[in-house]
Amino acid sequence: MTKPQVRVLIVEDDLVDRMACRRALAQDPDYEFVLFEAETGCQGLQLAHAQKPDCVLLDYHLPDLNGLEFLAELRNDLGEIPVPVMMLTGADNASVAVEAMKRGAQDYLVKDVNRQYLELLPAVIQRVLREQRTLMEKKQAEQELKDLSDRLLHILASTPAVHYACRIDGEHFVPTYASPNLKGIWGYDLKEYLGNAEWWWPGIHPEGRDSVVGALRAATMAIDRSHYAHEYRFRHKDGAYRWLHDELQIIRDQAGQPLEIVGSWLDITERKQMEHQLRDLAAHLQAVREEEKTSIAREIHDDLGGTLTALKMEAYWLADELPANQEAAAFLERIKLMAQLIDDATNVTRRIITGLRPSILDDLGLPAALEWQAGQFHKRTGIECRVNCVHAEGFENKPNDTQSINLFRIFQETLTNASRHSGASKVEVEFRCNDDEIMLSVSDNGCGLPENHVVASTSYGLLGMTERVEQLGGTIKFNSLSGGGLSVTVRLPPAGNKKKGKS
Missing domain, CATH: 3.40.50.2300 (Response regulator)
Known part of the structure; x- marks a missing residue:
């Protein structure tokens, strides 16, 4: 060597x-x-x-x-x-x-x-x-x-954020420092900011003021909390409300009592506008994709399905026309094999059509589609899956086509997670419609989510479900059950009553 x-x-x-x-x-x-x-x-x-x-x-x-x-x-x-x-x-x-x-x-x-x-x-x-x-x-x-x-x-010298510090005086936050760009970004002079305990909270938009102030006060009083971040609307000097990202550190004494907060305000109004535009675009693309899937499924059914049916009829005709003798036996065997291959192709075609757009969803509605999908899931995985559909008496505002296909896709994703990741042996499904909301809840008895779990950027399944719900103006919650397992609950406003989504 x-x-x-x-x-x-x-x-x-x-x-x-x-x-x-x-x-x-x-x-x-x-x-x-x-x-x-x-x-x-x-x-x-x-x-x-x-x-x-x-x-x-x-x-x-x-x-x-x-x-x-x-x-x-x-x-x-x-x-x-x-x-x-x-x-x-x-x-x-x-x-x-x-x-x-x-x-x-x-x-x-x-x-x-x-x-x-x-x-x-x-x-x-x-x-x-x-x-x-x-x-x-x-x-x-x-x-x-x-x-x-x-x-x-x-x-730090070129950051667009305003850096600040406040002394904690009981329930008051007394400003002690702000970077010189406070006036350039928010329009306020340092003189009207420094030492003014009444400056910050009145500037928060009334719709979120109580929750923002309450969350910050709770964070400062929690001894084990040193970090806080929130996004809310704040009033510019010109009177217009703009979105900001407020992120801070809580400085405490040796006994854990809060002394001071230091942090930064970042104007994220453009980002919020872009997120809204992206959500609208994503919803449009989602609708276009579902329409394209429906169109492809229809064409496969009409063209390829019809062709396969015709081929099988021709194979049977050919078998009937051949004489029943030793010389034709080999041809009959080939025709039988051909018919079997046509049957296999027909089954594959049906499966593709169902994956693209389940016909039962259009023919019988979402509740029937949920029960059918639960049955298919049980056959494929052996996991017990029970569906309970509850309709309010006299309720006529059923899910529209967009809500139905998105709820169905969310249901499919929860079943996929239950079979691949949770190790569940049973899945319980509840679907409920009334004049106030449309609710879909899927619970399993698997391992659930880890404590304090945060949805990562690579958790495409959970993120996809969240985006679908936000586009429909609803809410979605992921909760680990006390006895083990995971519960996914989706709530949508009735069709025609779209609200701002949260998750």
């Missing part, structure tokens, strides 16, 4: 000492030492700049320079010695070696009369190189930390 190379420059005017070093390093079992040799200090400096060695072995007494002068000449423009230097001195020059280390030498060895230092030479070089690597890594880490700190300072 190839040994790692170490490039060593030996600056030594004594030929015998150079040969001894060469022999000692050549015997090392772990490293291959590639040597460059110089008899004078000037030659050594030239080789150090030209060959870029990993380490320099430097004799203190040279014909033209001493060791301290060599170290001074070796420094670069930044005043640093770019390569680790190990000083070789006589037994009477230990103080000189110490001075050399103060001037930048990495280590030193005393050249004893019996040349025992040669036995230590490979190990000392390896130690010096390790120390040099550690030093370089430390410098690199310090430089990266400095670069990061500089970048953070630039980011």
